[in-house]
Amino acid sequence: MVSFNNYSNFFNNSIFLFSLLSNIFYAFSLNLKEVNFFGTIAKTISRLTTLSIFFFLFSRWTQYGYFPLSNLYESILFLSCILLFGYQVLEFQTQSSLFGIVVLPIVLFLISFGELTLPLEMQKSSALVPALQSNWLMMHVSLMMLSYAILLIGSLLSIVYIGSWLLLDYYIKTTPKRYQGFQNHIIKSINKKRNINLTNNQFSELCIIIAGQSPLNVNIKVMHMEEERILIDTNTKLLSFLDNWSYRAISLGFPFLTIGIIAGAVWANEAWGSYWSWDPKETWALITWLIFAAYLHLRLIVGWKGQNPAILASIGFIVVWICYLGVNFLGQGLHSYGWFT
Numbered sequence: 001m002v003s004f005n006n007y008s009n010f011f012n013n014s015i016f017l018f019s020l021l022s023n024i025f026y027a028f029s030l031n032l033k034e035v036n037f038f039g040t041i042a043k044t045i046s047r048l049t050t051l052s053i054f055f056f057l058f059s060r061w062t063q064y065g066y067f068p069l070s071n072l073y074e075s076i077l078f079l080s081c082i083l084l085f086g087y088q089v090l091e092f093q094t095q096s097s098l099f100g101i102v103v104l105p106i107v108l109f110l111i112s113f114g115e116l117t118l119p120l121e122m123q124k125s126s127a128l129v130p131a132l133q134s135n136w137l138m139m140h141v142s143l144m145m146l147s148y149a150i151l152l153i154g155s156l157l158s159i160v161y162i163g164s165w166l167l168l169d170y171y172i173k174t175t176p177k178r179y180q181g182f183q184n185h186i187i188k189s190i191n192k193k194r195n196i197n198l199t200n201n202q203f204s205e206l207c208i209i210i211a212g213q214s215p216l217n218v219n220i221k222v223m224h225m226e227e228e229r230i231l232i233d234t235n236t237k238l239l240s241f242l243d244n245w246s247y248r249a250i251s252l253g254f255p256f257l258t259i260g261i262i263a264g265a266v267w268a269n270e271a272w273g274s275y276w277s278w279d280p281k282e283t284w285a286l287i288t289w290l291i292f293a294a295y296l297h298l299r300l301i302v303g304w305k306g307q308n309p310a311i312l313a314s315i316g317f318i319v320v321w322i323c324y325l326g327v328n329f330l331g332q333g334l335h336s337y338g339w340f341t
Contacts, residue, residue, distance in 0.1 A: 011056040012123075015077075016115050018049035019108045026100050039097055043088075046100060049107070050084040053077050064125045069141040072328065073123045076114040078142070079324075080107045082149035090153070090245065102156050136267035143260035144285075147253045148320055151292060154249030155317035158310040161242040165307050168235045243306060246313060247299055254292050261285055284323035291316040 025042035032038060057077055060068040068074040087103040090096075114123070191197060264282070265275040276282060295312045298304040 008056070008060075011052060011059075012115055015049060015052045015056065016111055018045050018052060019080075019104070019111045022046040022049060022100075023104045023108050026097065026104055029097055030101055042097075042100060043091070046084060046088065046104065050081060050088065053081040053084070057081065060125055067138040067142070068125070069137060069145070070125065071122060073114050073118050074125075075141065075145060076110050076118075079145050079149055080110045080114075082146055083107050083110075083152065086149055086153055090249075094241075094245070096241075098160075099153075102160055103153060106152065106156065134267060134271065136263060136270070140260060140263040140267050143256050143263060147257035147260055148324055150249050150253030150256065151288075151320055152317065154246045154253060155313045155320065157242050157246035157249065158313035159317060161239060161246060161310045162307060162314055164235065164239055164242065165310075168232065168239065171235075172232065239306075243310065246310065250292055250295060250313060250316075254289075254296060257285075257289055257292065261289060280327040281323070284319070284327055288316065288319050288323045291319050 022042050022045040025038050025045060029035070029039035029042055057068045057074065060074065069078055083103055084107055087099040090099045264285070268277065268282075269275045291312065295309055295316065298309050298312065
């Protein structure tokens with residue numbers, strides 16, 4: 001047992017270190033896009049993190065003889081592993097490092113919370129409580145963790161969508177002011193180089209004359225607006241990309257959430273004699289289901305796209321965290337194995 005505890009400590013430290021380093025190198029790759037070296041290192045370390053968590057959970061499974069989802073600590077590692085695997089699949093399909101930049105900070109938060117915040121007693125495996133001694137443990141809990149991970153990725157992309165949309169909206173609204181600054185810079189450069197005192201009106205008249213006489217139809221305003229259009233088009237494509245993959249992720253995670261809740265109800269009837277007891281965990285799982293059901297309704301039935309469904313999905317991000325971790329602070333209900341107290 002002592003050797004296994006040492007083995008566990010080694011994996012705990014490795015998982016935390018790998019997660020931290022992958023976040024650092026992804027940040028470098030974001031700010032130094034011309035250096036591909038950082039992105040390659042970040043991807044490699046994130047895969048090491050995934051493998052480390054997988055083998056650590058598998059070793060606990062073989063050591064104690066039951067699926068490693070019996071307490072909060074194990075569920076945190078399981079959720080982190082699914083988040084890592086999910087973003088890596090998306091990154092491979094799209095060849096975009098955006099998913100790693102968005103998801104990895106959440107993984108680091110989860111691992112830090114599990115390693116540094118949870119007491120050591122809560123990190124150790126122990127005998128299963130009677131309610132968990134069932135074949136439903138693997139199906140219900142794993143499905144819920146899988147749905148949480150996929151829904152978190154989808155709602156995270158919606159949050160990024162909202163932030164990007166607000167920045168683009170501000171950029172478009174400030175275009176005239178930015179052009180005026182660009183024009184003032186050109187006038188100052190001309191005045192300094194030619195040693196003249198050209199005014200804004202004279203500059204505008206000069207641009208009109210040049211535009212009318214030049215065969216290339218050179219116009220500084222047109223050139224500036226073309227640059228603006230290219231930048232706006234690029235950001236619009238980014239918004240479409242985020243909206244599309246957010247919708248895909250939530251569409252995939254919602255069925256898993258539905259099946260997980262149904263499996264939990266069947267298990268509850270076997271364990272406690274009732275399909276539904278309005279336990280805090282059950283109640284917030286239902287609220288989570290309703291939020292994402294409303295999101296899909298708006299997308300599929302109403303036909304909404306863009307910022308309105310993204311706002312609802314962003315709310316869903318908060319609700320998922322309340323359902324998964326928030327209710328554990330209450331220390332109330334039938335899901336007592338997940339309490340912090």
